[in-house]
Ligand SMILES: *[C@@H]1O[C@H](CO)[C@@H](O)[C@H](O)[C@H]1NC(C)=O
Ligand SMILES: *[C@@H]1O[C@H](CO)[C@@H](O)[C@H](O)[C@H]1NC(C)=O
Ligand SMILES: *[C@@H]1O[C@H](CO)[C@@H](O)[C@H](O)[C@H]1NC(C)=O
Ligand SMILES: *[C@@H]1O[C@H](CO)[C@@H](O)[C@H](O)[C@H]1NC(C)=O
């Protein structure tokens with residue numbers, strides 16, 4: 001009897017060790033190609049517009065030079081429309097791919113300069129009853145899921161590759177930085193969604209906020 005239990009205990013210990021090893025080796029393995037199985041859709045100025053303080057010309061808060069989109073805003077700026085009561089923002093709003101089903105992916109290389117804080121840098125717009133399915137925010141040098149969970153400790157002053165995969169039918173959103181999965185969260189309802197990136201002030205924002213983006217892609221899972 002006791003020998004049966006000690007053998008069973010030994011076997012389960014081995015199984016637990018194997019599970020840990022499997023996890024470790026998959027964590028160390030080369031990241032998979034996240035865009036494989038997806039179709040990259042046309043992306044140019046016809047597919048996005050810039051939301052910026054309504055009283056300013058676009059070039060006061062946004063530039064597109066050598067393929068790099070630079071969005072900046074000040075905490076004292078006006079909202080993006082005369083009637084909006086939201087915080088100031090300069091965002092690349094991708095209105096050309098407003099989706100309601102299937103699996104969609106955003107890929108882009110982002111950069112947040114030191115000092116920028118209290119700001120959303122990327123969102124999956126559209127949810128219900130909430131406004132958003134996902135917000136990636138920067139507070140005090142770290143990348144957060146909303147304000148609730150640190151995803152990357154130190155995000156300032158370096159380019160990172162961001163992949164966000166939104167499975168609408170499965171109601172899941174996955175976030176990858178430099179190919180590594182850092183968040184898997186539930187969807188938050190809603191019937192239409194769209195990707196946005198840039199700077200959108202949240203609580204406790206710094207006076208100046210900036211993010212840069214390049215090689216933005218919108219992809220849809222191929223059938
Ligand atoms: C990933 O897959 C896509 C689509 O098949 C391809 O265009 C791209 O070159 C691949 N990237 C890498 C790093 O292999
Ligand atoms: C953007 O791409 C689409 C489809 O490829 C094309 O029809 C359109 O003329 C392009 N628009 C601009 C502003 O380049
Ligand atoms: C960021 O730092 C400020 C000042 O130390 C602090 O009040 C605030 O709670 C921090 N924000 C987060 C999200 O941790
Ligand atoms: C999608 O497009 C519809 C119609 O233009 C609009 O009412 C809705 O706000 C858009 N949804 C998102 C998430 O942008």
Ligand SMILES: *[C@@H]1O[C@H](CO)[C@@H](O)[C@H](O)[C@H]1NC(C)=O
Nearest residue numbers: 087146147148201202203204
């Ligand atoms: C952020 O500010 C809004 C109003 O300005 C407030 O309702 C909300 O509780 C604040 N959230 C946090 C996390 O401080």
